Amino acid sequence: MVTIKDIAKKAGVSVGTVSNVLNNVETVRKDITEKVQKTIRELGYKPSRIASGLSRKVTKNIGLVIPDVASPFYSDLIKGITNKLTEYNYEVFLCNSNNDAEKEKNIISNLESLWVDGIIIVPVYSKYRNNDFLNNPDTQIVILNRDLEDINKDIILFNNYDGAYKATKLLIENKHNNIICLTGPKISQSASNRFAGWKKAMEEINNFKKAYSFWGKFTVESGYEMMKDAFGKIDSIDAVFAASDFLALGAIKAIKEKSLLIPQDISIIGFGDIYLCKYLDPSLTTINRPFRLIGEKSVEILLQRINGKKSEYKKIIIDGEIVNRSTVFKNTNG
């Protein structure tokens, strides 16, 4: 292994000078710079980021903690964050918390041992979280997608309420009235906020009925079951707001089994815009979550903090938009 000392000796200069060349310090004479660079090339020298990290206490590494790295929800987020960080010459530790709060805690501790310069985390769902371990003032953290309590960090949220409201409004504008809501577990903030957005829009047309809302899990199976349940209880459903694309998928299956046509007999809108939506038949109208944008925003904020920004921690809320495809019946005039 060739070290900075080898370069110094071979080039006939001091290690300090080699270090200066490596870090583009201005004061090195041009001919010396060239000689050192030549020697570096000749010996194939690669500075150790471990040694540099120890000495500088800055590693240029970032931790990224995700509840499920294989989930299509997060793939764009991971890509956005990784690419943006790479642009700024940071490396990223990808950590999978596997939806396990205990594991998440260990991961943070580990990342701190690794002296990462910062952490971006999508925290795990969990009703009774103790979030102290995220509050270490010496660790720069940006929190995504979960509105945790008692947190002294920057938080970036997706506007679930607004998205659900927009989705329901779209159905209403196209002359649907009996719009049911299929959502996730009550414990989930996303599920509750999307429910609330639907509720608001329904109240505006004086047609909010609690019985029109169904709480399940964010899975295809649950969507299927809830839709069948709804058909059994309500017989005038003309549209479905599904609080996740997977729920919509399950609901579509149940709708097809009843030989109803989408969107002629019943409209449906999903939530999330996972990448398969556009490949479905019919392709699914949905609300997109601009995860790439969220990823880039989170990097931007984190790097500002790392570079010493001291302002108040803030909460940023990012809106999604309707992605118009083929599952909402068009009926705007009349």
Next chain:
Amino acid sequence: MVTIKDIAKKAGVSVGTVSNVLNNVETVRKDITEKVQKTIRELGYKPSRIASGLSRKVTKNIGLVIPDVASPFYSDLIKGITNKLTEYNYEVFLCNSNNDAEKEKNIISNLESLWVDGIIIVPVYSKYRNNDFLNNPDTQIVILNRDLEDINKDIILFNNYDGAYKATKLLIENKHNNIICLTGPKISQSASNRFAGWKKAMEEINNFKKAYSFWGKFTVESGYEMMKDAFGKIDSIDAVFAASDFLALGAIKAIKEKSLLIPQDISIIGFGDIYLCKYLDPSLTTINRPFRLIGEKSVEILLQRINGKKSEYKKIIIDGEIVNRSTVFKNTNG
């Protein structure tokens, strides 16, 4: 920041002893061990993996290099590898080469600077690759999914040939004869090997025709175009072997546009088993690639090398299996 020296001083022992406690060295007396551990807890001490890495020259970090981290092809692979490595107390640097050979080279160099203990890489497609940078004998590397030339490393491949052969055989067993093959670009080994598997099966029933094979890109659009092209040129197609699920998706669109029924009028089988296959309507019969298995295998092999295994580098080839769903017409008797 609290260091090992602070612990040593507070506990009234030497730093060597604290280090021994941290690393569970047997020779430390029990009462001393406890006193040190208590002090560690009291001061909230966290050993620096940077310092430890410098001293030991072992970082317990692994680099994972993927051409597109958001691609559904790799999501299971990334998860499998990450989880397995975490089990063995390794952290993983996730690096996105963005299908760019130049970037890939930089990533490897970077990972070497980071003193990772090993690298798992899915190399980028590229016709004229120079693979020297992967041959550094001081860097432990396992190569996935691409059969690179002149490489002195372990390689794990998916058996594209066998998968395509099995897929085509399935169609043949169900009484299809005029089976066309939609595949990717000629530059791609996967595309060529899948073509070859199809060809072999077709030769076995004396029905291989070059005109029945179509070379495009591994995209939905390309699948659609090739299928339309095929319909224009051949009028007795009774089945399609699509060398990727995306190609199948495009082909299905073209088939539906001709008002043909799947699988009654025409059968189709995909390749890859990306997670949307089961949600399609009809759900897509395909060949799965056991990426989780491949991921775990690659970790196993890499860790053996890291732990000093010296045997010959080998090539491991892993077979996929048919995933029977709804796009192949069942007609085995008669």
Next chain:
DNA sequence: AATATTATATGAACCGTTTCATTTAATGAA
């Protein structure tokens, strides 16, 4: 030519661990 000023190079101390030769303490044998 002597001195002041500026530009550049030096090298030792330091970052937080591990390691191991050496010292010290504890135990056993005579």
Next chain:
DNA sequence: TTCATTAAATGAAACGGTTCATATAATATT
């Protein structure tokens, strides 16, 4: 009690960089 043996603790050197006070070389001024 003394010496030999074993068990445990010590602390300085090393890992590969960075940093900065100091030394030296180069240039400018008188």
